[in-house]
Amino acid sequence: MSTTTMPNNQAPSVASGVSSLAPDLRWADVAQAPDPDRSAALVAALRAALPAHCVLAGVEQTRPYECDGLSAFRQLPVAVCLPENEQQVQQALRICREHDVPVVARGSGTSLSGGAMPHASGVVLSLARLNRILSVDPLARTARVQPGVRNLAISEAAAPHGLYYAPDPSSQIACSIGGNIAENSGGVHCLKYGLTVHNVLRVRGLTIDGEIIELGSAALDVPGLDLLALSIGSEGMLMVVTEALVKLVPKPQLARVVMASFDDVAKAGDAVAAIIGAGIIPAGLEMMDRKASAAVEPFVKAGYDLSAEAILLAESDGSPEEVEEEIERMMTVLRDAGATALVVSRSEAERLRFWSGRKNAFPAAGRISPDYYCMDGTIPRKNLGRMLVAISEMEQTYQLRCMNVFHAGDGNLHPLILFDANQPGEWERADRFGADILELCVELGGTVTGEHGVGIEKINSMCVQFSPAEREAFFALKRAFDPPGLLNPGKGIPTLARCAEYGKMHVHGGRVAFPDIERF
Amino acid sequence: MTTQVPADSALMALRDCVRAAQADRTRLRLHGGNTKSFYGEPATGEPLDLRSIAGIVDYEPTELVVTVRCGTPLAELEQVLAARQQYLAFEPPHFGAGATVGGMVAAGLSGPRRATAGAVRDFMLGAVLMNASGELLHFGGQVMKNVAGYDVSRLLAGSMGILGPIVQVSLKVLPVPAAEATVCLSIGLREALSQMNRWGAQPLPLSGTSWAGGELMVRLSGAGAAVDAAVARLAADHGTRLIDPMAARAHWSGLREQTDAFFDDPLPLWRLSVPSGAPIFELPGRQLVEWGGALRWFKSDADAAFVRQAAATVGGTATRFRAAEAASGVFPALPAPILELHRRIKKEFDPRGLFNPGRLVAGL
Numbered sequence: 001m002s003t004t005t006m007p008n009n010q011a012p013s014v015a016s017g018v019s020s021l022a023p024d025l026r027w028a029d030v031a032q033a034p035d036p037d038r039s040a041a042l043v044a045a046l047r048a049a050l051p052a053h054c055v056l057a058g059v060e061q062t063r064p065y066e067c068d069g070l071s072a073f074r075q076l077p078v079a080v081c082l083p084e085n086e087q088q089v090q091q092a093l094r095i096c097r098e099h100d101v102p103v104v105a106r107g108s109g110t111s112l113s114g115g116a117m118p119h120a121s122g123v124v125l126s127l128a129r130l131n132r133i134l135s136v137d138p139l140a141r142t143a144r145v146q147p148g149v150r151n152l153a154i155s156e157a158a159a160p161h162g163l164y165y166a167p168d169p170s171s172q173i174a175c176s177i178g179g180n181i182a183e184n185s186g187g188v189h190c191l192k193y194g195l196t197v198h199n200v201l202r203v204r205g206l207t208i209d210g211e212i213i214e215l216g217s218a219a220l221d222v223p224g225l226d227l228l229a230l231s232i233g234s235e236g237m238l239m240v241v242t243e244a245l246v247k248l249v250p251k252p253q254l255a256r257v258v259m260a261s262f263d264d265v266a267k268a269g270d271a272v273a274a275i276i277g278a279g280i281i282p283a284g285l286e287m288m289d290r291k292a293s294a295a296v297e298p299f300v301k302a303g304y305d306l307s308a309e310a311i312l313l314a315e316s317d318g319s320p321e322e323v324e325e326e327i328e329r330m331m332t333v334l335r336d337a338g339a340t341a342l343v344v345s346r347s348e349a350e351r352l353r354f355w356s357g358r359k360n361a362f363p364a365a366g367r368i369s370p371d372y373y374c375m376d377g378t379i380p381r382k383n384l385g386r387m388l389v390a391i392s393e394m395e396q397t398y399q400l401r402c403m404n405v406f407h408a409g410d411g412n413l414h415p416l417i418l419f420d421a422n423q424p425g426e427w428e429r430a431d432r433f434g435a436d437i438l439e440l441c442v443e444l445g446g447t448v449t450g451e452h453g454v455g456i457e458k459i460n461s462m463c464v465q466f467s468p469a470e471r472e473a474f475f476a477l478k479r480a481f482d483p484p485g486l487l488n489p490g491k492g493i494p495t496l497a498r499c500a501e502y503g504k505m506h507v508h509g510g511r512v513a514f515p516d517i518e519r520f
Numbered sequence: 521m522t523t524q525v526p527a528d529s530a531l532m533a534l535r536d537c538v539r540a541a542q543a544d545r546t547r548l549r550l551h552g553g554n555t556k557s558f559y560g561e562p563a564t565g566e567p568l569d570l571r572s573i574a575g576i577v578d579y580e581p582t583e584l585v586v587t588v589r590c591g592t593p594l595a596e597l598e599q600v601l602a603a604r605q606q607y608l609a610f611e612p613p614h615f616g617a618g619a620t621v622g623g624m625v626a627a628g629l630s631g632p633r634r635a636t637a638g639a640v641r642d643f644m645l646g647a648v649l650m651n652a653s654g655e656l657l658h659f660g661g662q663v664m665k666n667v668a669g670y671d672v673s674r675l676l677a678g679s680m681g682i683l684g685p686i687v688q689v690s691l692k693v694l695p696v697p698a699a700e701a702t703v704c705l706s707i708g709l710r711e712a713l714s715q716m717n718r719w720g721a722q723p724l725p726l727s728g729t730s731w732a733g734g735e736l737m738v739r740l741s742g743a744g745a746a747v748d749a750a751v752a753r754l755a756a757d758h759g760t761r762l763i764d765p766m767a768a769r770a771h772w773s774g775l776r777e778q779t780d781a782f783f784d785d786p787l788p789l790w791r792l793s794v795p796s797g798a799p800i801f802e803l804p805g806r807q808l809v810e811w812g813g814a815l816r817w818f819k820s821d822a823d824a825a826f827v828r829q830a831a832a833t834v835g836g837t838a839t840r841f842r843a844a845e846a847a848s849g850v851f852p853a854l855p856a857p858i859l860e861l862h863r864r865i866k867k868e869f870d871p872r873g874l875f876n877p878g879r880l881v882a883g884l
Contacts, residue, residue, distance in 0.1 A: 219793040220815070230671055251723065319746050381583060447666040480865045
């Protein structure tokens with residue numbers, strides 16, 4: 001797994017540190033203790049319907065599924081189902097429906113928002129065994145895949161045809177296409193090549209009633225409402241995907257990256273705007289602040305300029321003529337924007353080395369800090385400077401360090417808040433630090449999540465971003481697809497009651513009134 | 521989150537209309553410039569003109585986002601973008617002088633660049649919808665990446681207004697390509713289909729393809745060097761001829777706006793949206809192919825069931841896009857479970873069935 005929120009989450013001390021937390025407001029909906037008789041009946045029904053090795057129950061067997069990449073949130077389910085075909089998925093859903101228990105679909109478990117965290121009285125439906133690439137059609141430029149197929153495996157299968165699957169989240173070596181669909185995953189190339197929603201043509205899946213539905217098609221559009229767009233990014237709350245038809249695109253002949261140093265973060269931000277303003281859409285446009293480059297450089301030896309306040313990586317891809325022209329133009333813009341140093345990759349190995357630091361920012365955070373908490377807000381790029389100043393102030397307020405990596409091209413921030421879960425109160429401070437960043441994202445005209453999803457993590461922050469009428473519209477869609485509300489309940493969209501409770505507790509600036517009173 | 525919509529008089533008037541309609545169960549036919557009123561299932565209800573809700577709310581070229589109200593003329597928006605060398609990359613058809621941004625989104629139609637650049641829905645970043653209670657709901661925002669809540673903004677593209685008035689949208693815009701060229705090749709349809717699909721798998725800067733009457737046209741857009749190299753390569757490998765830029769512009773505009781001579785015919789116009797590699801359809805009448813083979817237009821008086829069956833056989837759908845007289849049965853029937861989802865969504869968003877009843881799906 002290339003992305004984990006807390007790289008040492010296997011250490012028992014971290015787990016105990018987390019479990020000693022005061023009951024979390026976000027948790028109540030998914031942590032209701034199950035009725036033992038009902039749970040036993042559920043497990044018996046699942047075992048009767050599915051092969052023995054496809055049903056896991058009991059603490060020992062279900063422990064590996066208690067959390068996803070956001071390990072601060074853990075919960076054991078009643079059972080884990082690992083169906084091997086669509087029919088078994090259908091049976092598992094039918095049983096959950098009959099027993100009226102929640103179902104949490106899970107891919108590779110790399111979610112950073114707790115989207116795949118289990119429900120205490122429910123079932124985790126792992127799609128990991130539906131991991132076959134069913135076909136690759138080089139002429140139509142599509143691949144038909146099962147949900148458990150890893151993102152990178154699609155590109156590997158398409159490579160002999162000179163094609164690849166464009167969205168490339170940092171976790172692409174591990175994350176599944178089903179999970180990408182649930183989260184509408186992005187990556188470092190999505191300004192030019194789009195998100196999951198732009199690269200999936202059709203999904204096939206099951207409703208909670210076990211009905212098979214197909215949204216979208218191998219054609220470019222279908223009549224009726226665009227339910228395909230609605231299903232992508234729906235965090236497993238509308239349907240369970242059993243198959244997807246994804247778009248493949250021709251692999252660019254060449255890619256080169258410019259690495260630019262800036263002595264001021266705001267100047268780097270302006271340089272990003274200047275590149276876009278010059279009519280260039282780079283294949284990738286990423287920024288790291290000094291704390292981030294200092295953390296990764298000893299680790300990956302990418303050759304970063306450690307005296308720079310910010311480093312920009314701007315990539316160009318296409319035909320050799322195109323790349324040469326675009327690199328030339330970007331260099332001019334970056335120079336005019338005040339870059340203190342410019343280096344262009346001269347080989348594929350060097351290009352990958354320049355990127356390696358950016359791609360390894362999360363593990364690097366894990367090297368310099370016992371734990372880190374990755375945020376995912378998006379803001380209009382023009383507000384970057386303001387955001388970074390505010391984050392520095394928050395570092396003082398919460399007495400925690402924060403390093404910043406940033407999908408600069410599309411305004412998606414990944415501040416990494418460094419903390420030590422073994423120190424009493426640090427996780428709580430990190431959590432509030434994060435909530436403050438997200439609230440500021442909304443205030444600056446952005447959103448609480450650009451690509452990691454709401455899950456359980458940002459459920460309270462959703463109260464800040466959406467009005468009651470807007471949240472009701474989300475619930476309306478949820479009811480249309482899932483009338484009994486059994487698909488991943490308690491995630492994604494906060495109820496009116498939850499927001500009311502959060503509103504009462506939440507005081508601007510992240511401080512909770514009367515912190516010594518128990519809350520849940 | 522988008523910039524909050526200020527409650528100006530036009531919006532207040534719309535809210536009052538919607539609330540009055542809600543109270544006395546009046547059905548409303550939402551419209552802008554009526555340039556696409558020919559499209560879709562027949563409209564019913566009291567006309568409600570949304571053109572007074574107009575204006576560009578926010579446009580910052582370096583953010584690649586424009587926020588605009590529904591009644592804004594599409595031509596005005598395009599002019600403002602062009603002044604900053606930007607454009608709507610999905611090339612939405614106007615189909616007349618009065619086309620509005622709201623109509624463009626509600627109809628969800630895209631032009632020749634669709635196969636490579638994407639459709640209207642792909643450029644939707646945010647939307648403000650008025651619900652049946654007259655409340656304004658903001659979805660998505662003004663940023664490129666946003667996964668907070670379900671993607672209602674994209675759901676509204678092509679919704680034909682059945683979920684309510686789309687009062688404001690935020691759209692991703694792109695820089696106008698630095699260079700553009702169109703080349704032509706005289707070949708038969710079978711060969712053209714195979715060629716378009718093969719080119720699609722190669723790193724060529726394709727931005728449009730069309731075939732009609734034995735002429736395959738290929739548009740290339742991008743950096744000057746890339747376009748020059750592609751033109752040279754296609755000429756060397758396939759003997760393509762470069763088209764005069766004025767004539768090329770006229771050609772693509774004729775397809776986008778359906779002013780091309782192909783469309784000038786009283787027979788019904790069928791739109792077949794199919795997998796790009798689908799074989800040639802043996803349908804009576806003339807045909808024009810776009811989108812690398814994924815869009816097949818027919819001027820044909822063939823039986824509707826026959827046309828729909830032909831498209832369905834290859835996993836596509838057929839829409840009776842234009843006909844001399846408006847009649848129901850424009851879109852093919854939705855599969856039962858999909859229809860049921862439409863029913864439930866419509867009932868949740870518009871329980872009294874006020875907005876554009878029957879315009880997208882009969883009875884909804």
